[in-house]
Amino acid sequence: MTPLAxxxxxxxxxxxxxxxxxxxxxxxxxxxxxxxxLEALEKHGALKGSWLAAQRIGRCHPLGGSGIDNVxx
Numbered sequence: 001m002t003p004l005a006x007x008x009x010x011x012x013x014x015x016x017x018x019x020x021x022x023x024x025x026x027x028x029x030x031x032x033x034x035x036x037x038l039e040a041l042e043k044h045g046a047l048k049g050s051w052l053a054a055q056r057i058g059r060c061h062p063l064g065g066s067g068i069d070n071v072x073x
Contacts, residue, residue: 001041001042001045002045002046004045004046005041005042005045005046005049006041007046008041008046008049008050009037009038009041009042012034012037012038012041012053013038015034016034020032020034027060028060029056029059029060033053033056033057033060036052036053036056036071037049037053037056037057039071040052040053040056040071041053043071044071052071052072
């Protein structure tokens with residue numbers, strides 16, 4: 001993982017350790033959006049990984065559907 005991707009992953013990791021346990025398991029996707037974001041940052045680096053994570057979070061709304069969504073190669 002690049003240093004910038006590692007830095008961008010810190011808030012996601014903090015969210016997973018603090019807020020996600022209070023929110024409960026309500027994610028409509030598998031893997032969860034935070035797990036997807038971490039994988040995208042690790043696999044694609046800071047720019048593309050952030051873009052993929054933002055797109056995924058943007059689809060997470062009542063009309064967004066659901067299902068399994070893997071990080072593209």
